[in-house]
Amino acid sequence: xxxxxxxxxxxxxxxxxxxxxxxxxxxxxxxxxxxxxxxxxxxxxxxxxxxxxxxxxxxxxxxxxxxxxxxxxxxxxxxxxxxxxxxxxxxxxxxxxxxxxxxxxxxxxxxxxxxxxxxxxxxxxxxxxxxxxxxxxxxxxxxxxxxxxxxxxxxxxxxxxxxxxxxxxxxxxxxxxxxxxxxxxxxxxxxxxxxxxxxxxxxxxxxxxxxxxxxxxxxxxxxxxxxxxxxxxxxxxxxxxxxxxxxxxxxxxxxxxxxxxxxxxxxxxxxxxxxxxxxxxxxxxxxxxxxxxxxxxxxxxxxxxxxxxxx
Numbered sequence: 015x016x017x018x019x020x021x022x023x024x025x026x027x028x029x030x031x032x033x034x035x036x037x038x039x040x041x042x043x044x045x046x047x048x049x050x051x052x053x054x055x056x057x058x059x060x061x062x063x064x065x066x067x068x069x070x071x072x073x074x075x076x077x078x079x080x081x082x083x084x085x086x087x088x089x090x091x092x093x094x095x096x097x098x099x100x101x102x103x104x105x106x107x108x109x110x111x112x113x114x115x116x117x118x119x120x121x122x123x124x125x126x127x128x129x130x131x132x133x134x135x136x137x138x139x140x141x142x143x144x145x146x147x148x149x150x151x152x153x154x155x156x157x158x159x160x161x162x163x164x165x166x167x168x169x170x171x172x173x174x175x176x177x178x179x180x181x182x183x184x185x186x187x188x189x190x191x192x193x194x195x196x197x198x199x200x201x202x203x204x205x206x207x208x209x210x211x212x213x214x215x216x217x218x219x220x221x222x223x224x225x226x227x228x229x230x231x232x233x234x235x236x237x238x239x240x241x242x243x244x245x246x247x248x249x250x251x252x253x254x255x256x257x258x259x260x261x262x263x264x265x266x267x268x269x270x271x272x273x274x275x276x277x278x279x280x281x282x283x284x285x286x287x288x289x290x291x292x293x294x295x296x297x298x299x300x301x302x303x304x305x306x307x308x309x310x311x312x313x314x315x316x317x318x319x320x321x322x323x324x325x
Contacts, residue, residue, distance in 0.1 A: 035078035053126035080120030081113030087256030106265035142198040228290040282309035
């Protein structure tokens with residue numbers, strides 16, 4: 015690549031990055047996450063924040079300004095305006111904004127990836143390579159190239175033309191999916207398709223554990239459901255999620271218990287029992303280890319933070 019071409023690409027990247035940040039800042043003036051169109055979310059933070067626990071869904075995440083880190087099990091992924099992140103399964107993640115100021119806030123968007131669209135684009139483009147994703151994790155970060163950023167900017171531009179978005183938005187999303195399928199994370203994106211392979215089996219296993227998270231987990235039963243040996247299933251599951259099946263189930267239980275206490279006024283004993291804990295003291299110990307505070311104190315702090323933001 016010539017020096018002139020590299021310079022033009024650098025200028026284009028910088029221009030698109032500035033436009034993306036300006037548009038998200040204008041459309042998202044408040045510190046929060048907001049769904050601006052179905053499956054498209056804008057996020058803003060004016061300062062580094064605490065860790066936020068939640069369930070990921072298959073998505074593309076692009077930062078226009080600032081920086082963030084994400085934890086999947088014990089593995090950490092950090093990304094910024096020069097990188098994008100993809101999640102391909104519904105897994106428990108911990109996110110934290112690490113770079114933001116009132117003058118240059120953290121600004122990002124997240125677009126949900128529809129497995130049907132991914133499959134369709136794969137077939138139409140000829141990028142079908144089943145069975146090659148055995149060791150792919152559910153999350154990863156890659157450098158953001160000019161083509162993908164350009165498509166992202168055009169998608170965000172359409173927010174200002176609500177009559178055009180329903181028609182042109184899906185077309186731009188198909189282009190984004192195509193660019194992802196021809197980029198560094200092509201193999202990971204194939205986790206979303208329905209052509210078999212270990213990635214598809216792991217997605218099925220994740221669904222099985224999520225659907226039955228409050229019941230005792232028998233790893234051999236899940237392995238049988240996805241037609242794998244116990245040792246093979248355990249190995250591939252940990253490669254995809256950075257957690258063992260039992261660790262994965264524990265995070266699901268603790269996050270649901272937190273939601274029950276915060277939103278439905280359950281006390282700690284009730285919430286622990288509802289999500290499958292028979293021992294209240296064990297629940298409290300594991301809750302504190304995961305969230306940093308005992309259940310009651312943690313929920314009180316969350317409610318206080320919510321009230322302060324609302325005020």
